[in-house]
Amino acid sequence: MVAATLDESFMTNSVATKxxxxxxxxxxxxxxxxxxxxxxxxxxxxATNDR
Amino acid sequence: xxxxxxxxxxxxxxVATLACSVATAAVQINILNVDGPVEGFNDPTPVAPVGGNPxxxxxxxxxxxxxxVANIWGANLTSAVPILxxxxxxxxxCTSTGAVLGSAGATQxxxxxxxxxxxTWYPFxxxxxxxxxxxxxxxxxxxxxxxxxxxxxxxxxxSPFYLGVDNNVPAGQVNLVTTLLHxxxxxxxxxxxxxTATGAQVLDVPSxxxxxxxxxxxxxxxxxxxxxxxxxxxxxxxxxxxxGSNVTTAAPTVLSLGTPELTVLAPAxxxxxxxxxxxxFGPLLSDPGLTRQAGQVVDQPNGTGxxxxxxxxxxARRVKQxxxxxxxxxxxxxxxxxxxxxxxxxxxxxVDNAAGGPPAGLGGADPAVTIPAIRVTLADGNKLKAALNxxxxxxxxxxxxxxGTDTSQLAGADALDRVMMYSPNPRVAGSSVSHYDTSAFRxxxxxxxxxxxxxxxxxPPEDLTVPLLKDIGW
Numbered sequence: 053m054v055a056a057t058l059d060e061s062f063m064t065n066s067v068a069t070k071x072x073x074x075x076x077x078x079x080x081x082x083x084x085x086x087x088x089x090x091x092x093x094x095x096x097x098x099a100t101n102d103r
Numbered sequence: 104x105x106x107x108x109x110x111x112x113x114x115x116x117x118v119a120t121l122a123c124s125v126a127t128a129a130v131q132i133n134i135l136n137v138d139g140p141v142e143g144f145n146d147p148t149p150v151a152p153v154g155g156n157p158x159x160x161x162x163x164x165x166x167x168x169x170x171x172v173a174n175i176w177g178a179n180l181t182s183a184v185p186i187l188x189x190x191x192x193x194x195x196x197c198t199s200t201g202a203v204l205g206s207a208g209a210t211q212x213x214x215x216x217x218x219x220x221x222x223t224w225y226p227f228x229x230x231x232x233x234x235x236x237x238x239x240x241x242x243x244x245x246x247x248x249x250x251x252x253x254x255x256x257x258x259x260x261x262s263p264f265y266l267g268v269d270n271n272v273p274a275g276q277v278n279l280v281t282t283l284l285h286x287x288x289x290x291x292x293x294x295x296x297x298x299t300a301t302g303a304q305v306l307d308v309p310s311x312x313x314x315x316x317x318x319x320x321x322x323x324x325x326x327x328x329x330x331x332x333x334x335x336x337x338x339x340x341x342x343x344x345x346x347g348s349n350v351t352t353a354a355p356t357v358l359s360l361g362t363p364e365l366t367v368l369a370p371a372x373x374x375x376x377x378x379x380x381x382x383x384f385g386p387l388l389s390d391p392g393l394t395r396q397a398g399q400v401v402d403q404p405n406g407t408g409x410x411x412x413x414x415x416x417x418x419a420r421r422v423k424q425x426x427x428x429x430x431x432x433x434x435x436x437x438x439x440x441x442x443x444x445x446x447x448x449x450x451x452x453x454v455d456n457a458a459g460g461p462p463a464g465l466g467g468a469d470p471a472v473t474i475p476a477i478r479v480t481l482a483d484g485n486k487l488k489a490a491l492n493x494x495x496x497x498x499x500x501x502x503x504x505x506x507g508t509d510t511s512q513l514a515g516a517d518a519l520d521r522v523m524m525y526s527p528n529p530r531v532a533g534s535s536v537s538h539y540d541t542s543a544f545r546x547x548x549x550x551x552x553x554x555x556x557x558x559x560x561x562x563p564p565e566d567l568t569v570p571l572l573k574d575i576g577w
Contacts (some may be wrong), residue, residue: 053215056305063208064289064533066282068259069201074275076262077466078553080285088196
């Protein structure tokens, strides 16, 4: 039996972003680095899917 | 977090509460609480029971929600080997308007001659099921951590996890149960371990997932591709499909007939069919659909049209009795469509403001919207705009379009009912390939967006999660 240990880069991350109207949109977005980028970009890039 | 703390009395109490239903489960899934004494699952902050969650402290409610989700999964899978999920609540990355909710995944993968497909990686819990014993006794098969600060100032302010288990989520809160169902799905095997950026496999060995990925453009499965081909396939929108028999057989019982599409009838230079993202509000697209001339809203100095405010007389003339073309940005999609509707438009095309494809759907809800709307890519939208001509009286002419559906195919599947996998261009790291495509309708638990209309079912006719896991060996 050959085993490989998965590090955090193999874990999926859920992120939530909130629009100006207060609607919260949830995505299973990305690896950890991309998830952080997504939440910081949310207000400027309208990462939420409702606007 | 205390790394090796074991199940606390609080955990035991919650597990005992669920004992009856767990006893009937086809696989026992246990939560290993690794939080410290007064944090996370052990947070003693008093709370009132909510939505079927009887816990009276924040920690108890968190743990009850985890156990509830474990119970759902346990009832839907079979294995003689119990599954252990290492879990914790910790502070994770946040801003006031965005937050990492949590992460989860398998802890180990294995390949061996005793597994059904030779030289193929299997996720830990599935490998245990197949061999019939715990390959690494006592070691968790899944790991999960979720955000302990959610809803606090600076962390998606005022929008905490909804810890009820009744799927009746108040506006502005985040459904922990649905999020956990989704993330546990990944940890149980709903993912590839192959790089979607380079196509490279772990130690040059494919994942069991990759055996069922088939690219209609390349005409072959991922396991027969080179690394470069796999990388190209991962960004080949709506051409990458799941070729497992359980999913394909179940797809017609779950997905609706009718893939959203935009058809341009004139002028000749842009005639054709374009990919479209459907709206979650307003009337459903239909066949034969709505055919009209299109008119563009222009309300910004740079020539774009946001339609975030009631349209002025000039723009109202452009869109009256026509399908309005507006640009994404600044305000909600429902606001744009309602403003166009109020100005007399009979349909709306929202042009994306960022490059890439396929076009995602239009989220939001407003029962006052009564006209259909779709989203198209930035590139396609620019083609449409270039085909428009304005008369001296600002009546756009020349572009005739149809908003409708292709009723020959299931929404989110190819012509052979093989369900599409998420393969946008550009790639979304960690998300591409390991989800169903966003064009699936009804919405599925394992799409990248965790939609608000999901049930807690993992099975047809509501969902296609378990059929896929059965394809890979569950």
